[in-house]
Amino acid sequence: xxxxxxxxxxxxxxxxxxxxxxxxxxxxxxxxxxxxxxxxxxxxxxxxxxxxxxxxxxxxxxxxxxxxxxxxxxxxxxxxxxxxxxxxxxxxxxxxxxxxxxxxxxxxxxxxxxxxxxxxxxxxxxxxxxxxxxxxxxxxxxxxxxxxxxxxxxxxxxxxxxxxxxxxxxxxxxxxxxxxxxxxxxxxxxxxxxxxxxxxxxxxxxxxxxxxxxxxxxxxxxxxxxxxxxxxxxxxxxxxxxxxxxxxxxxxxxxxxxxxxxxxxxxxxxxxxxxxxxxxxxxxxxxxxxxxxxxxxxxxxxxxx
Amino acid sequence: xxxxxxxxxxxxxxxxxxxxxxxxxxxxxxxxxxxxxxxxxxxxxxxxxxxxxxxxxxxxxxxxxxxxxxxxxxxxxxxxxxxxxxxxxxxxxxxxxxxxxxxxxxxxxxxxxxxxxxxxxxxxxxxxxxxxxxxxxxxxxxxxxxxxxxxxxxxxxxxxxxxxxxxxxxxxxxxxxxxxxxxxxxxxxxxxxxxxxxxxxxxxxxxxxxxxxxxxxxxxxxxxxxxxxxxxxxxxxxxxxxxxxxxxxxxxxxxxxxxxxxxxxxxxxxxxxxxxxxxxxxxxxxxxxxxxxxxxxxxxxxxxxxxxxxxxxxxxxxxxxxxxxxxxxxxxxxxxxxxxxxxxxxxxxxxxxxxxxxxxx
Numbered sequence: 001x002x003x004x005x006x007x008x009x010x011x012x013x014x015x016x017x018x019x020x021x022x023x024x025x026x027x028x029x030x031x032x033x034x035x036x037x038x039x040x041x042x043x044x045x046x047x048x049x050x051x052x053x054x055x056x057x058x059x060x061x062x063x064x065x066x067x068x069x070x071x072x073x074x075x076x077x078x079x080x081x082x083x084x085x086x087x088x089x090x091x092x093x094x095x096x097x098x099x100x101x102x103x104x105x106x107x108x109x110x111x112x113x114x115x116x117x118x119x120x121x122x123x124x125x126x127x128x129x130x131x132x133x134x135x136x137x138x139x140x141x142x143x144x145x146x147x148x149x150x151x152x153x154x155x156x157x158x159x160x161x162x163x164x165x166x167x168x169x170x171x172x173x174x175x176x177x178x179x180x181x182x183x184x185x186x187x188x189x190x191x192x193x194x195x196x197x198x199x200x201x202x203x204x205x206x207x208x209x210x211x212x213x214x215x216x217x218x219x220x221x222x223x224x225x226x227x228x229x230x231x232x233x234x235x236x237x238x239x240x241x242x243x244x245x246x247x248x249x250x251x252x253x254x255x256x257x258x259x260x261x262x263x264x265x266x267x268x269x270x271x272x273x274x275x276x277x278x279x280x281x282x283x284x285x286x287x288x289x290x291x292x293x294x295x296x297x298x299x300x301x302x303x304x305x
Numbered sequence: 306x307x308x309x310x311x312x313x314x315x316x317x318x319x320x321x322x323x324x325x326x327x328x329x330x331x332x333x334x335x336x337x338x339x340x341x342x343x344x345x346x347x348x349x350x351x352x353x354x355x356x357x358x359x360x361x362x363x364x365x366x367x368x369x370x371x372x373x374x375x376x377x378x379x380x381x382x383x384x385x386x387x388x389x390x391x392x393x394x395x396x397x398x399x400x401x402x403x404x405x406x407x408x409x410x411x412x413x414x415x416x417x418x419x420x421x422x423x424x425x426x427x428x429x430x431x432x433x434x435x436x437x438x439x440x441x442x443x444x445x446x447x448x449x450x451x452x453x454x455x456x457x458x459x460x461x462x463x464x465x466x467x468x469x470x471x472x473x474x475x476x477x478x479x480x481x482x483x484x485x486x487x488x489x490x491x492x493x494x495x496x497x498x499x500x501x502x503x504x505x506x507x508x509x510x511x512x513x514x515x516x517x518x519x520x521x522x523x524x525x526x527x528x529x530x531x532x533x534x535x536x537x538x539x540x541x542x543x544x545x546x547x548x549x550x551x552x553x554x555x556x557x558x559x560x561x562x563x564x565x566x567x568x569x570x571x572x573x574x575x576x577x578x579x580x581x582x583x584x585x586x587x588x589x590x591x592x593x594x595x596x597x598x599x600x601x602x603x604x605x606x607x608x609x610x611x612x613x614x615x616x617x618x619x620x621x622x623x624x625x626x627x628x629x630x631x632x633x634x635x636x637x638x639x640x641x642x643x644x645x646x647x648x649x650x651x652x653x654x655x656x657x658x659x660x661x662x663x664x665x666x
Contacts, residue, residue: 005514013507103344103376110346113549116535209502209528211550214344215376218501249504253511256494257461259661264467264495 006250007134011142012208014246016041016200016217018145020224021231021238022152023196028228029156030189031169033298035091036076038221039098040069040194041201046102048202049212050109058117061206062141062199069198070191072098077190081183084300095221103214110213117141117207139207141199146239148196153235165189169294172301182301197221230279232292241275248274335397335575337361337567338390339373340383342402343500349525349544350499351375353561354401354424356545360564361571369571379404384411391416397574399567400424402499403468409433420579422570425470427650429581436566439587440470441477441649442616443559443595444521445623446609447541448481450556450598451519452489453605454539460491461517463508463529465499467664471523473652475659477623478521481612483658492517493661502528513538519556530554539600546596557609558596565591585646588617630654631662 020041027034047068052061076094079085117139120126125136156162165185168175172182200220205212223245231238252267339358341351358371372395377386383405390398391412399422400409406426413421413433421430425437451460460482464471475493482489492515494508505524509532512520520540522529527550533540534554542548542558566584573579586592595613598606615621626638631654639645655663 002514005510009507009510009514013503107346110344111348111549204503209506209526209531211348211502211527211531213346213348213500213502213526215500216502218498218503220503250507250511253494253496253504253508254515257492257508257511257515257517259492261662264664265497268495268497 004130004134006254008138009250010243010247011134011138013250014242015142015145016203016208016220017224017227017245018149018239018242019141019200019203020197020221021200021227021242022145022149022235023193023200024224024228025231025233025235025238026152026156026165026196027189027193028297029169029233029294030165030186031172031294031296031299031301032080032186032190033087033091034073034076034190034193035088035225036072036094036098037193037197037224038217038219039095039101040072040197041098041221041224042102042215042217043072043098043105044069044198044201045204045216046106046109046212048198049114049205050105052114052206053109053112058140058206061114062202065198065202065206066195067198069201070195072101073190073194073197076194077187080300081187081190084302087298087300099215106212106214110211112211114205114210116210141203141207144199149235149239156235166294169296172296172299176301176303182303186301197224200224226275229293230275232282233294234292241278244278245271245275334370335368335571336393336395337369337371337571338395338398339371340377340386340390340398340400340402340405341373341375342377342379342404343525344375345373347500347525348527348547348550350561351401351525353544354399354563357561357563357567361567364564364568365571365575368575377405380408383408387412387421388415391419396420397571397579398422403470420570420574429583431581434570434580434582434584436584436586437470438561438563438592439585440559440561440593441473441623442587443593444474444477445481445616446595446612447521447557447559448478448483448489449485449612450601450605450609451478451521451541452482452485453608454556454601455486455489455519457516457518458486458489459515459517459519460489461509461512461515461520462491462493463505463512463520463522463524464493464495465524466497467495467653469650469652472655472663473624473649474523476652476656479656479658480623480628487658489658491659491661493659495664496524498524500525502526505529506532509533527551542596548596548599553600555596555599556601557598560594560596562592562594588613589619624649629657631657631659633657 024037044065048061048065051064079090080087119137119139122136126132168182168185176182227241230241248271252270256264343351345351345355374386377383397420401424403425406428409421409423410428413430421433423435426435496504496508505528509529513536518538520529520533522543527547530540530547530551534551539556540554542555546558548555598609622643624644628636
């Protein structure tokens with residue numbers, strides 16, 4: 001029973017990270033380094049809450065969150081792809097902008113409450129002991145996050161369009177020479193990434209804690225960015241990373257509640273430590289000399305120069 | 306030549322007028338600044354400070370002009386924010402979190418003509434006062450209610466950082482609970498933040514999954530209250546009345562009310578009578594206000610109100626002697642029949658009956 005409860009908490013804690021990191025994975029695979037994930041997540045949270053509060057529907061809220069994240073990402077895209085501005089600086093600036101904007105948007109909604117999204121309930125399957133609620137009783141965002149990452153994997157490795165995207169990320173000059181619209185592909189990827197980050201942020205007020213408070217993402221966007229690196233830019237590894245981080249975060253709270261006497265400051269640091277340790281271990285067994293990053297990650301591309 | 310004279314006279318007159326009106330308006334309006342550690346929208350700690358600010362504005366009307374800076378992190382950045390208020394003409398500045406202590410003292414040394422009020426700290430200067438509310442009084446009542454309402458005998462406590470104010474809150478809750486049920490148990494989870502709603506929600510879920518059926522917190526958002534409502538158990542609100550998030554879950558909330566204090570201090574500056582002081586008011590000073598007792602049977606409500614009256618009148622003190630710590634040592638009773646304020650303000654031990662160890666000891 002306790003194990004089931006822990007697993008449910010872990011899945012809930014990992015889902016926003018997985019949603020945001022999935023989008024960022026696609027963005028980085030196309031060669032763009034978008035550090036604005038935190039800003040996009042939190043405007044997604046603010047607009048998601050606003051949409052759900054005003055319409056009474058979680059779906060509308062989720063759509064608002066996605067659109068908000070994509071809109072902020074559009075600004076990022078215009079600056080870095082259209083005007084060839086430095087990607088790192090722009091991403092950081094957009095995070096700060098996003099956090100401020102979300103406070104502005106959310107100010108009118110503070111103190112309000114919505115109804116959390118309904119969890120799935122299938123008549124026989126959800127009531128199965130031990131696995132029922134974990135597999136068949138989750139909220140829709142969890143299923144979307146799993147479908148999303150599988151879809152991304154299929155897209156990147158089994159479709160031509162995905163191959164082109166990876167080519168743009170690895171060698172944009174060659175892709176350009178072959179006639180592919182590098183900037184257009186990157187822009188689409190950036191919009192997609194922003195939308196995913198917005199959805200990940202919207203998850204928090206729609207399915208986790210049914211209110212909006214400025215700052216409620218509390219740095220999860222940065223964790224999502226780190227998870228993409230942890231996953232060596234591979235989708236299936238990303239799932240492992242997100243769930244590892246979520247699991248250690250939840251387990252450290254349970255360990256404290258059990259009263260085992262481990263210093264809580266150490267426990268708070270544990271998710272980050274665990275992620276770094278696992279990253280070091282898996283990097284050692286790979287044997288490749290360089291990093292697995294897309295070769296043109298963060299490199300500005302200006303055609304005809 | 307004539308035009309120049311006219312122009313010069315007009316300019317001088319304009320300057321004189323401006324100087325007079327500027328002086329007059331500066332003398333009329335007192336600029337009061339507030340620094341908050343979280344957002345006003347936290348519906349908890351920082352929210353209540355804004356409620357206090359609004360009460361002060363209501364009482365003093367045109368005489369004050371207020372500025373509230375939210376989301377200032379404790380640490381180096383706080384100094385910048387406080388200094389900015391001091392530099393822009395604010396004569397009375399309230400810094401509303403423990404972690405602003407050193408920054409406040411530093412800026413106060415640079416601006417001896419500005420008055421600073423630091424909440425929940427212990428360092429003072431000629432132009433720095435400290436103030437706090439005796440939250441532990443409210444927590445004692447909450448402990449008693451918890452012991453009566455808990456079926457599992459386990460209280461879940463979500464806390465932020467192991468500072469004396471938080472530890473005395475835990476001790477007070479448990480002492481109150483022990484007065485009803487000597488075998489009460491508490492599970493404590495530190496989230497290392499005053500404000501992180503999803504993490505507070507995770508901590509609440511972990512505590513409930515491990516058998517706690519009453520939740521109480523020393524963090525600033527209504528996340529735990531909302532989890533309690535979801536799971537069908539009871540909880541206590543913190544700093545603000547959280548009944549909206551837990552209509553069936555909230556038993557009461559230990560709320561802070563700063564309105565009277567802020568009005569008093571601003572009036573003191575306006576009258577030229579401000580002095581550096583240390584104010585620590587509780588139920589009797591109206592700085593701690595209990596939210597209405599809800600979702601409990603009448604006999605528990607009656608007990609809570611009687612305890613509240615006794616603490617307000619001074620006949621019952623949460624830290625009445627003898628106080629025994631975890632190691633079995635009885636504390637020296639420096640306040641006569643109760644621990645004195647100094648002992649409560651520097652509390653760094655748990656009382657007997659709490660199994661966890663204080664972090665960092």
